[in-house]
Amino acid sequence: MRVVQLGCGITGLVCVEHLSRNEAIDEIVLADFRTEPAQSLVSRLKSDKLSVAKVDAKDPKAVKRVLSGSDLLISSIPSELNTKVMEQALSVGTDYIDYSVAQEAIDDFDRVSKMCEDAGVTAVTGMGADPGISDIFARYAANKLDSAYEAHVRDGDNGSAEGHDFFSLWSPLDMMEEVTIPAAVFKDGKIMFLPPLHKKEIYDFPEPIGPLPVYNTTHEETYLMPKFIKGIRNADFKIALDDNFVEIANMIRKLGMHSLKPIDVKGVQIRPLDMVVALMPTPVDLIGKVKGSAGVVVEVLGEKGGRKAMVKVWTTLSHEKAYQLCGSNATGYLVGTGGAVGADMIVAGEIKGKGLFAPEMLPAEKYVARLSGKNLEVKEQLKYL
Secondary structure (H helix, E strand, C coil): CEEEEECCCHHHHHHHHHHCCCCCCCEEEEEECCCHHHHHHHHHHCCCCEEEEECCCCCHHHHHHHHCCCCEEEECCCHHHHHHHHHHHHHHCCEEEECCCCHHHHHCHHHHHHHHHHCCCEEECCCECCCEHHHHHHHHHHHCCCEEEEEEEEEEECCEECCECCCCCCCHHHHHHHCCCCEEEEECCEEEEECCCCCCEEEEECCCCEEEEEEECCCHHHHHHHHHCCCCCEEEEEEECCHHHHHHHHHHHHCCCCCCCCEEECCEEECHHHHHHHCCCCCHHHCCCEECEEEEEEEEEEEECCEEEEEEEEEEEEHHHHHHHHCCCHHHHHHHHHHHHHHHHHHCCCCCCCEEECHHHCCHHHHHHHHHCCCCCCEEEEEEC
């Protein structure tokens, strides 16, 4: 069993560390254009399963080359590259997992699934923390009810990094795009959009996180939960953002610095958002410097025994504990672990069939059991309304 981990930032490294302990996996290739973090992990783990390859994810030939003879590709690269990378996996018949859902898969899921099926590939998309763990929690909660009609995801983080006022603990490019575009909300059975960072509210996260300001942002769960959980008529995603981050994000948007359209700067073509991201620290740069806790909470409303009810499912982790476990932060640990559990399930044959799978399509109870075995305590609460 040969696995390729494409993208060896903070989430990819967590995933590799988990999979290095899977006895069914014989070889893991850590593939990235920037190889230093991967080399550091290989030196630390001292496992003969691991090797490092310098690969530019933007180069289809290079991706196809590293996939030769591989059984599974795990992609933890910026979401804008996932469609092309998946195409390379399909071309060589390699099973596939990513951490974020390409817009093409959201808009035309059945067609993309048929492509995967025709290629003989099992592909799981959006299998990180949120999306990923959050979607699994929504399915798990809905399974506890007789019927479900609402699903809400809340992402909370009270972390701070000394010396840094503006940072993201996962892909800065994806994060900055998320907070500067209109926010999708599924209301009364259809998608509608709110202005970016439109409405602030306080959500009381489970301890040790506590109450934090949250905002609607566009996220895959808003599309996936209604599509794959029968009966959902209202769904949304809100993320915790402090006032300083919101102020800077809004200013970037107002200046047009969130654009992905190249502009001419003294004869050089540059995407404005790429320049913003280049000025931000990478999540790997912040390893060991983050204090606080992060978590994912999902609330599903419906009926049970003829009464209105809500099932809440959540997990939290401190950044300090994540650093202790595998030299990461809690965000990286949650995302990377979400992907690792999905990979474990493919390797174990627990995801049946070929085609494209959203997290809601996986056996939620098996997933939660595996997640709990990777130092993430999953808690749940049934409340009658």
